[in-house]
Amino acid sequence: MTRKSLALHLILLAAGIAAPFLFPAHTIQFAVFWIFVLFSQTWDTMGGQMGYNSLGNVTFFGFGMYICAIVQIALVYNVGDYTAADGAIKVDFTDQQYYTGLALGVFLAAIGPVILAAILSWILLGLRGPYFAIGTLGVAIAAAELTSAWGWVGGGSGIAMPVFPGGPGMRERFFYGACMLAAVLCYLFLRWLYSTRFTLAINAIRDDEDKAEALGLHTTRYKTVAWCVSAFFLGIAGALFGNMTGFIEPLETAYPTLTFGIFMVAMTLLGGKGTLWGPIIGATLFYTVRELTWTYLLGWQYIALGVLIIVNVVYFQQGILGWLRARKPEWFGVRVETQPSKAVGKP
């Protein structure tokens, strides 16, 4: 890491830590921002680096959310009774109960989706291109429908999450810190991962899977691991997001295929897929625009989203970083051979 890039990282980190203290009224919005960063980063591992465009990554998000909720409740109460009461039962969690439940919940919410990803890999990863996208979309819709129909986890009416024991200001800061930590850890992990042989392998799969296989790569194993990495961080994101909103239900918070599920793709494409920083830039831009305009658009917001996706995909496919890379290759360490005759004319 050069000194300049280290300084940039530190500045961004400091800004991230300072944000909730500078604008305490918007702490939750900043926390959701980190969730969005997690969304696009994890989507890019599959979609950008490996070329497997999943429309159903949100499955792991919702799965993690539900695992965490069930674990938190199950530690102190009977889950069936709790959900059957539709939030009428107020369980007072002691501090210790709450934090133990949350820690164990987040841990299992990371492990559970990884196992699910491994199983789904076995089923779905033989599909390629659009079939994979449709298959994963089907998984996400099926997950939402099945959860809605399953009474034990609250069905369509959802679960009221345990109440955070600390004061109101503490709650926001706590979850902000947790979300930021998760996103930064995800970034650092992916940064390391993208410098290893593993990423060369999944890039090879993206470029030509048959040739990669012919060269002796065990492609299925690589694809499975890549999806498990996505699922791991998405599960954590789901667990944190569920606790942060305080109430979870299958269609709008846990498995929202049409909002979060498609935001992931839109943000990554906007920033430039297949790069480390593209998804983060895309998430920042998308989330800022969304927060600033969402409330004023009054019903037009999803139209704007649809139009954004269409324009992005049809006219601006390379994304912001891809566009910059084409215009300023030297910024990305790509040496451009300029012809001497042209170089002479410039001062």
Next chain:
Amino acid sequence: MRVGAIASMWDNIQILVTAPVFNIQLWLNGLSIGAVFALAAYGLALVWGVTSVKNLAQGDFVMLGGYLGYELSRHGVHPIVAIVPVGALMFGYGWLIYKLIIRRVIQLDLFTSLLATFGLAITMQQVMNLVFGPDVRTLKSGFGRFDMFGGMVDITQIRVIAFGMCAVLAVAMVLFLRKSRMGQAIRATAQDPRAARVLGVNTDLVYALTFSINSAICGVAGVIIAMIWVIQPFYGIAYSVRAFVIVTAAGLGNFPAVIVTALGLGVIEQYAGFVLGAQFQQATVVSLLLIILIWRQLLLRRHRLALQ
């Protein structure tokens, strides 16, 4: 509670066994819904085969057609008559969408077309939601119902008419593709666009026409759906998923199989709704999609093992 659910499932199966006329009811409902699925899936297969664009907005085209029919009928046009202007309007709409979006994604990779049409689907849903409101609508066609088996089984006359219209439309499409000059050009483009271009086929026109025909078929299907069932801005995705289930199961380019699969899906869905309960109807369709995808993959795996 789970024991209770299984017991009620068992009761429902018992009903079907002891009173076979209920089976006939389910079959009639299933076939009439399946005929509409067949139209949407047929259009999807046509566009998929010719332009290789996978239209995820298929169901939303159906809904738009339904709403156009609804608006026309509010101005005194009978729904069955409204099919003609709706078909024409949707043809124009398809042409516009082709020129704006589809034309630019045909050359790009496959996921792009999927995502672009997904964006289109979101936009269309929301515009319909704003313009027509989120209420569930239905078209009154003013027909009665046929009673059979002493009133145990009934079917609305409009369902019979709708089934007939779907059949006529399907036959007309097959004849158009088989016999007409343009139909031949469409089939030639589906087989090999480059060769077709060399031989003087205007492939851009063929693509535009194929997409517009699909849009018109969807529009007609939408009016029929509005007459025999209900329309709502967000129900479109259900039809898109069903169309994909059907086309993936039947295989591309096999139009008779598409129709048979569509009718079969309609019947299976009715049975699943009856036995498992209506809340599982959507889940059944999606699970079927996954089962079909897995099954195809196992076939592929066997094929690859055989090659090795």
